[in-house]
Amino acid sequence: EQESVIALKIRSALCAPLIYRGRIYGLVYLDRNVPGAYNEKDLELLKTIAFILAPLVENARLWSQLKEHYDQAMATLRATEAKLIQREREAAYMRLAQAMAHEIRNPLMGIGGLVRRMLQKEGGSPWEEKLRTILGLAERVEQVMRDVDAFVRFPEPELHLERIDEAIGQCLQECAHHWQEKGIHPVLEIRTAQLLVPLDRQLFTHAFSLLLKEMLPGIPEESPCTLTLQDHGREIAVLAGEAAMEKCTGQLYDQELKRRPWSLSLFLNIAHKIISDHGGRMFFDPEGNSPYPFLMTLRRTIPMAPLEKVLNPTPSPGGE
Known part of the structure; x- marks a missing residue:
């Protein structure tokens, strides 16, 4: 600092902080190469200027923050409108x-x-x-x-906490004869300790069985097939096939998947609807020749019912 002062030939300096509501937003700084260039009146004037500028700086910051929130809200509204x-x-x-x-x-x-x-x-x-x-x-x-x-x-799913590994195991048993016909040996690997997921057991097993049948033609005969359960942020992920996490980037109705004939399968669309009703998502390989491999993500928590549904519940059949 001393070298800078000497190099710039600074002989007089004056500064005042920009303080607003107990917070410092910057500094107003003046300097000259003349000794004794500033006095107490100059300092009071600079403090007054700083006193005026400080709220302007804060207002500019708040305006920028408000504009950012507004842009985010508009983007969310546009996305909601599109949905x-x-x-x-x-x-x-x-x-x-x-x-x-x-x-x-x-x-x-x-x-x-x-x-x-x-x-x-x-x-x-x-x-x-x-x-x-x-x-x-x-x-x-x-x-x-x-x-x-x-x-x-299809009715809306009635969600209850269920062990997803048991639900998938049930599907594998129900489809066992399809696997045996091609000599495929499915293996379920569990890489998470949190296996309780909100599911409608009947609807989920129906959807997952349809998905297994649809992906079967894409699996080579006499080959292993690994299904993996693992954490995916706040969700749980079900992966089928090698490198599913890297390859499966497209969702069923994405433009890149519409040119794939298998994406039009009725059973695959039924499975997609049921999983979507569960709040889950399904991802596929845009370059794949079948729904295998795939990546499925499901929420770990049961979403709260809308306030209107809580205040005005649907009466049960035969109820008063």
Whole structure:
């Protein structure tokens, strides 16, 4: 400092702090190369200037902070608006799917009934095998229509704290015959001590079983398949496949995944809806040829019910 004073030929200096509400915001500093350039009146004047400037500096800081909060609030509102628009669009798609399923089911049931009656009359004839093929195809479409109805009418999940490892183990057992047909050996690795997660056990196991069936074609035969439970910030993550955390960056409705034919699977979309209703998210490899590998994240806490729902609970059937 002494060298700076000598180099700059400073012979007189005057300074006053910018103090506002007990907080220092800066310093007003003057210097000259003339000895004795300032006196007590200059100091009082500088203090007065500092007294005026201090609240202006604080106001500028508050304005900048307010503008930052405003920009964040606007970004949040825009994101919320986009989500609401997307939900309205999804609701419209569901209504359209339900209407289409209804229109398709009526003639399909007629075709199925007609083929069944023909089979009763044509039993043992050369036409029997062809009629059974037609009936099998009609029944398959009927099942798809039932799945569409289920997709549209799925209830909201009733969340209770459940052990997620037990729920996934149940799904693996239910799908065991599918794994055995391809010689795949699934292994569940647990890397977290906190396994209690808010789940609707029935809906979650249904969704996870559908997801396992959808990813099965993407797993090579006679190969191991590792499912991993681990912490993911405040959430719990379910990973399937190697490097799932690095590869799985796209969500089902992202533009980069829409060009993947497997993303249009009805069962995968059913699983996605159920997991989303749980407050969870599903991520896939945008370059993958199937839903394998995948990354699923779930919340560890049960969200609070909206105030309106608490004050006006839905009456139970048969209640007063």
